[in-house]
């Protein structure tokens with residue numbers, strides 16, 4: 001039982017990473033029905049942006065350093081996400097290009113980001129320039145490190161903020177109405193394209209947060225790390241119900257748990273098989289996911 | 300007095316379909332102007348051109364003297380031209396109140412205006428007050444039309460354009476809606492009303508235009524139009 005609970009704690013941490021990345025997938029899909037397959041690479045970029053900031057510090061990196069790394073990473077990656085939308089996707093959407101063209105473009109964007117980072121930071125794994133003590137506390141025999149606790153609490157904070165933004169602020173409501181009917185939304189005087197940009201910025205920023213936390217948690221990063229994580233996050237988004245914000249986080253946690261328990265009880269080499277197995281199961285049996293509504297009809 | 304809206308010699312296309320051919324008409328400030336015509340005539344296209352949803356190939360659209368036909372939809376709304384689109388297009392999975400709040404997006408800094416207008420809407424449509432927290436998609440057709448009209452009022456329209464507000468509604472509900480439109484107009488808002496239901500529209504409007512296959516074929520005061528043999532034959536018989 002304790003091994004089980006210990007694994008659930010570990011799974012929750014991985015799950016928050018999946019969830020944070022899945023949020024961006026889901027928000028972007030919700031608003032323009034685009035699967036941004038370059039999204040995992042924004043997570044990777046976030047990790048590297050944080051890497052660069054933390055490298056500036058000599059000696060002990062405290063909360064200020066981590067805070068700064070998060071802020072810079074969110075801003076830089078957010079703006080890059082915004083740029084990707086402007087330069088790569090918007091012209092195609094304006095021309096009403098087929099979905100396939102958008103997907104191919106997304107793959108191109110993904111490769112461009114990956115190899116730009118490889119050229120800048122090199123192809124090998126980089127050690128994250130921060131050493132946090134591995135201390136923590138015990139509940140029974142289950143150990144929770146302060147890093148784990150910090151990651152989980154910070155993610156909860158982000159989710160609360162996101163909920164308030166989406167449900168209480170007029171800007172969040174505008175994002176939701178664009179997802180339902182963009183033309184009708186423009187008839188409310190709402191600048192639809194600016195909100196699509198904002199969605200990309202927020203989604204990318206959330207991926208950047210996950211990237212920095214991932215670097216701190218695992219201690220090493222690589223230019224290809226976004227590929228598999230991106231696919232896992234996509235899986236999480238589908239499990240939760242793509243387009244649903246709460247679903248993305250729930251899907252991330254579910255995936256983290258399924259994967260971790262699969263690793264423990266069946267074997268680590270089966271981990272990805274589990275993850276993509278449940279992706280296929282959901283796509284076939286319940287494409288709307290756990291929390292997704294039937295995709296809104298567009299008029 | 301120059302009209303509040305001047306629609307002059309406008310041509311518009313959907314691909315190769317010539318949807319508007321040299322269409323001209325005006326809307327006088329303070330009046331209700333009706334655009335009548337059967338299905339497919341081009342009425343909605345006229346409203347879409349004004350709202351910036353359809354490109355104008357040639358001709359000009361002026362609002363309060365200013366050329367507007369190259370502006371973006373949200374800028375046109377900010378100027379006070381607000382459309383209640385055909386089929387209402389309310390946000391069904393959002394609440395009635397959220398729909399109204401979104402309608403007030405351009406006035407979001409003016410809390411007093413929003414509060415007063417919300418109260419006005421709830422006095423015009425008491426049923427919406429009871430259902431404020433309900434998902435708009437669960438309302439009846441008539442109530443959804445009320446949401447759509449209320450949503451438009453929240454944006455502080457100088458020109459309120461309604462595209463077939465009577466569509467799909469029971470005659471008794473149509474009567475209610477028309478009464479409300481008349482009331483809104485009497486409180487000072489200029490109205491451009493698109494209707495297939497010529498009988499209802501002519502009762503309400505001051506001036507009317509008949510649109511047929513992308514062209515204006517008749518115009519005049521609604522008294523004149525109500526007597527016109529062609530109209531009686533085609534739309535009122």
Ligand SMILES: Nc1ncnc2c1ncn2[C@@H]1O[C@H](COP(=O)(O)OP(=O)(O)O)[C@@H](O)[C@H]1O
Nearest residue numbers: 313316318336337338339340341342343344345
């Ligand atoms: N999105 C569109 N694409 C192609 N043709 C359209 C489109 N919308 C309208 N049309 C055509 O333009 C003409 C005018 O349509 P519309 O303005 O909707 O008429 P009305 O509102 O008077 O019923 C019709 O022939 C219609 O088929």
Ligand SMILES: [Mg+2]
Nearest residue numbers: 342343344385
């Ligand atoms: Mg129409």
